[in-house]
Amino acid sequence: MLVPHESATIGGVLLEAAAAFGARPLLVAPPNAARGYDPEGRTITYAQAAQAVQGLMDRYREAGYGAGHRVALLLENRLEHMLHKLAMNALGICCVPVNPDYRPRELAYLIDHAHVDLAVVLQSRQADWQAGAREAAWQPPAVVFEQFDAALPPAPAPATHWTPGAGTPASILYTSGTTGRPKGCVLSHRYELAAGAYYATRGGLVDFRPEGERIYNPLPLFHVNASILSFYAALLTGSCQIQTDRFQPTRWWQEVRDTRATIVHYLGVIVQMLCAQPPSPGDTRHCVRFGMGAGVEPQLHAAFEERFGFPLLELWGMTENVRILVDCHPPRQVGTRAFGRSTPGIEVRVADDAGADVPDGTPGEMLIRHSAEAPRKDFFSGYLDDEAATEAAWRGGWFHTGDVVVRDATGMLHFVERRKNIIRRSGENIAAADVEAWLVTHPDVDMAAVMAVPDEVREEEVLACIVLKPHAAQTLQKPGAEAALLRSLFDHCSQGLAYFKAPGWIWFTGQIPTTGTQKIQKHGIFGAGVDPRTVAGMHDLRAWKKRRQAQG
Incomplete structure (x- = not known):
């Protein structure tokens, strides 16, 4: 070698x-x-x-x-x-x-x-x-x-x-x-x-x-x-x-x-x-x-x-x-x-939201570095033209992975979930915020909250919870209006997003819970223990998601 x-x-x-x-x-x-x-x-x-x-x-x-x-x-x-x-x-x-x-x-x-x-x-x-x-x-x-x-x-x-x-x-x-x-x-x-x-x-x-x-x-x-x-x-x-x-x-x-x-x-x-x-x-x-x-x-x-x-x-x-x-x-x-496990060249801590170590068996964010002497050695050089994001990821001298893990008594690390607002579909990382930002450019969409739902084949799928603008909500009960709107929303996503980012599930709702500062509270949309795919009014569009063929 x-x-x-x-x-x-x-x-x-x-x-x-x-x-x-x-x-x-x-x-x-x-x-x-x-x-x-x-x-x-x-x-x-x-x-x-x-x-x-x-x-x-x-x-x-x-x-x-x-x-x-x-x-x-x-x-x-x-x-x-x-x-x-x-x-x-x-x-x-x-x-x-x-x-x-x-x-x-x-x-x-x-x-x-x-x-x-x-x-x-x-x-x-x-x-x-x-x-x-x-x-x-x-x-x-x-x-x-x-x-x-x-x-x-x-x-x-x-x-x-x-x-x-x-x-x-x-x-x-x-x-x-x-x-x-x-x-x-x-x-x-x-x-x-x-x-x-x-x-x-x-x-x-x-x-x-x-x-x-x-x-x-x-x-x-x-x-x-x-x-x-x-x-x-x-x-x-x-x-x-x-x-x-x-x-x-x-x-x-x-x-x-x-x-x-x-x-x-x-x-x-x-x-x-x-x-x-x-x-x-x-x-x-x-x-x-x-x-x-x-x-x-x-x-x-x-x-x-x-x-x-x-x-x-x-x-x-x-x-x-x-x-x-x-x-x-x-x-x-x-x-x-x-x-x-943590190993020379990749030191690992499991920490809570305040950055303090959590006991073994307790979920926490995985923080990593090369070593105390050279934390960033052999890591990426940084985010292009975004020093603020780079330094935020490295706060406290440890890289914050955004992954929640549990360390057991033997030191073995077990993956739990992604802390970041990321959907993992067939190996592709999809930023929910990217899909939300594009959805709200549709003329009928007032607000959108995008999240991951389980998928038996592709690990996770994209779910979009959508609040319609008043004019669109009023016409939704007309014959054929809902099917036409779903197609319009899906086609809009397909025009602006890679095919795998388009919602595989869409759900219309009258409101999305927010904080006093208008931050969306996604955990409050369906409640604990509920599989969103089983909720009344949920639309399954997964069959519409197709990779485009190259032209020529």
């Missing part, structure tokens, strides 16, 4: 890896005849990756892109996403991955907030990008990915150097905030390499063998899990990342078998969908040694392991710090939402 020095950079480590592991595979796309690219699959070795990255570096540098620039990538889960990222990082360029499900207003926000200098966009996503760019104040040049070699626009302001350091921004990843628009998490070269090294050295059942592992990761490359956590663990250990285009339960096992995967990454929704597939003699015909993920339902944990023959290792991590905690040392606590 390569052990990156604290001053190491991504470009330098790639060259070391290519020299050490040259003929080994680094990136693999599994075969998929229905896919528009690489239908027969594709393998890129370490040596081939280094050569391709050098060619991309030459193109970026010739066009004037280098240290200080930011480049957006809208390449979905193509292997080229990682090649472009490596090339950019080697020159000191910061990569800004784009969620392909963003709607124009969300894209415009990213363009303006990140102030990107260039966008590299799939031809099939060009119309989506252009729609977002039309709503943005900042107008960066864009190049179609398929035409990259022939037509790279020159940098608006040419770079003056191409030498990054360990603290140079490597990525800006957007994560849902609790008060509205997403925050841009700035991640340095050091952060990304440290995350991979930490994963690969957890020990116990997380055992990266000298010959290398084959990590099947179906998660999107605009998230920290696939593009940083698993990828850099692979790069440092001579392993390879198997990057499928998207999780499909009917394809999962075939791709795992075809690619001889030895590690798989999962979310709770993936486990549920795999368990729902009919039992097959092939359930244990694979090479998987362990799964790494989070969110498995406690009642499915042991049953999955028994049926499919490998352990699911529950972990905890977040974009601000993805040096993971993981329950990987026997005896494990299967089915208890356990995810590890």
Whole structure:
């Protein structure tokens, strides 16, 4: 295993890896005849990756892109996403991955907030990008990915150097905030390499063998899990990342078998969908040694392991710090939402609202730091252009995760719930405030309160409680008016929000409880112990939520 020095950079480590592991595979796309690219699959070795990255570096540098620039990538889960990222990082360029499900207003926000200098966009996503760019104040040049070699626009302001350091921004990843628009998490070269090294050295059942592992990761490359956590663990250990285009339960096992995967990454929704597939003699015909993920339902944990023959290792991590905690040392606590203990490099406290430690067995917010001497070491560099939010998250010298946990007498940490106003749907973090802010722009909506409700497949779903304006409330009893209004509200959300953010449930109410300062009291809407999905007048719109297909 390569052990990156604290001053190491991504470009330098790639060259070391290519020299050490040259003929080994680094990136693999599994075969998929229905896919528009690489239908027969594709393998890129370490040596081939280094050569391709050098060619991309030459193109970026010739066009004037280098240290200080930011480049957006809208390449979905193509292997080229990682090649472009490596090339950019080697020159000191910061990569800004784009969620392909963003709607124009969300894209415009990213363009303006990140102030990107260039966008590299799939031809099939060009119309989506252009729609977002039309709503943005900042107008960066864009190049179609398929035409990259022939037509790279020159940098608006040419770079003056191409030498990054360990603290140079490597990525800006957007994560849902609790008060509205997403925050841009700035991640340095050091952060990304440290995350991979930490994963690969957890020990116990997380055992990266000298010959290398084959990590099947179906998660999107605009998230920290696939593009940083698993990828850099692979790069440092001579392993390879198997990057499928998207999780499909009917394809999962075939791709795992075809690619001889030895590690798989999962979310709770993936486990549920795999368990729902009919039992097959092939359930244990694979090479998987362990799964790494989070969110498995406690009642499915042991049953999955028994049926499919490998352990699911529950972990905890977040974009601000993805040096993971993981329950990987026997005896494990299967089915208890356990995810590890405080460990050197990630010190943990469990605190109450006042910041005081709570006794073991008592729920509290998880606060973390690297150490007393260097609390922020190997964490994110900060929220882009938001020092106030960064310092608020670090108040008292500890990072406030917003996650409520319980520590047991053995020191094991168990996840309870998210303290933040966040909905977790199929691995996507959705800020309730973002959905609320868009809902109230509908001409019929006076007030909206958005919250999470349980979902048997996707962990949580979005519920919108809506107070209508008087004119809309008066017409609601007319024949067909309610169905038309529901469609109008859903279409409005689909126009301004990524599909997964749209409400899966809508409930009309005459009032929403508030405090004396007009803050919404969500806990008072339905009362304790009530499943909102069972309340009279609740509308189930989940069947309407569909991912849009790329154009072209």
